[in-house]
Amino acid sequence: MSENVGFTGQIGPEHISQIVEKGFKSIINNRPDMEGGSEQPTSAQIEEAARAAGLDYVFQPVVAGQITELDVRTFANHYNELPKPILMFCRTGNRSNNLYQLAKQMDLLDD
Numbered sequence: 001m002s003e004n005v006g007f008t009g010q011i012g013p014e015h016i017s018q019i020v021e022k023g024f025k026s027i028i029n030n031r032p033d034m035e036g037g038s039e040q041p042t043s044a045q046i047e048e049a050a051r052a053a054g055l056d057y058v059f060q061p062v063v064a065g066q067i068t069e070l071d072v073r074t075f076a077n078h079y080n081e082l083p084k085p086i087l088m089f090c091r092t093g094n095r096s097n098n099l100y101q102l103a104k105q106m107d108l109l110d111d
Contacts, residue, residue: 004084004111005100007093012041013049020053025083028075030090030099032061056082064095067102075099076108084111 006024010031019027027050033042043059050057058078062071079086079100088096103109 002111004086005079006085006087007097007100008087008089009092010036010040011046011087011089013045016046016049016053016055019050019087020055022087024055024085024087026056026058026086028058028060028078028082028086028088028096030060030062030075030088030096032063036091058082062090062095062099064091067095067099072099072102072106073108076103076106079103080108080110 006022011019011027027046029043029046031040034040043061047057047059060071060075060078088100090096100109
């Protein structure tokens with residue numbers, strides 16, 4: 001975690017007000033829809049709540065253990081363009097953190 005990015009596990013629309021209160025300006029969702037079954041909120045549901053609260057939102061699902069170079073480069077483009085700080089999430093936050101660390105190692109991030 002840095003001043004520009006935070007990581008967390010699965011969020012839902014009901015968490016958006018807390019995310020705004022913590023000062024985040026953008027959300028990146030790295031969890032594929034339905035990965036956790038029907039109880040998992042969909043990206044569309046979270047996006048609707050996020051945008052209603054004035055947050056930028058990106059849905060970039062990646063499969064755990066199968067992060068590709070294209071995934072990393074796509075993430076870096078989002079990261080460099082979105083208002084900071086950014087909250088990234090997946091099931092546990094590990095996949096999002098891995099994506100960020102790989103982009104850092106490849107020197108793709110502007111900060």
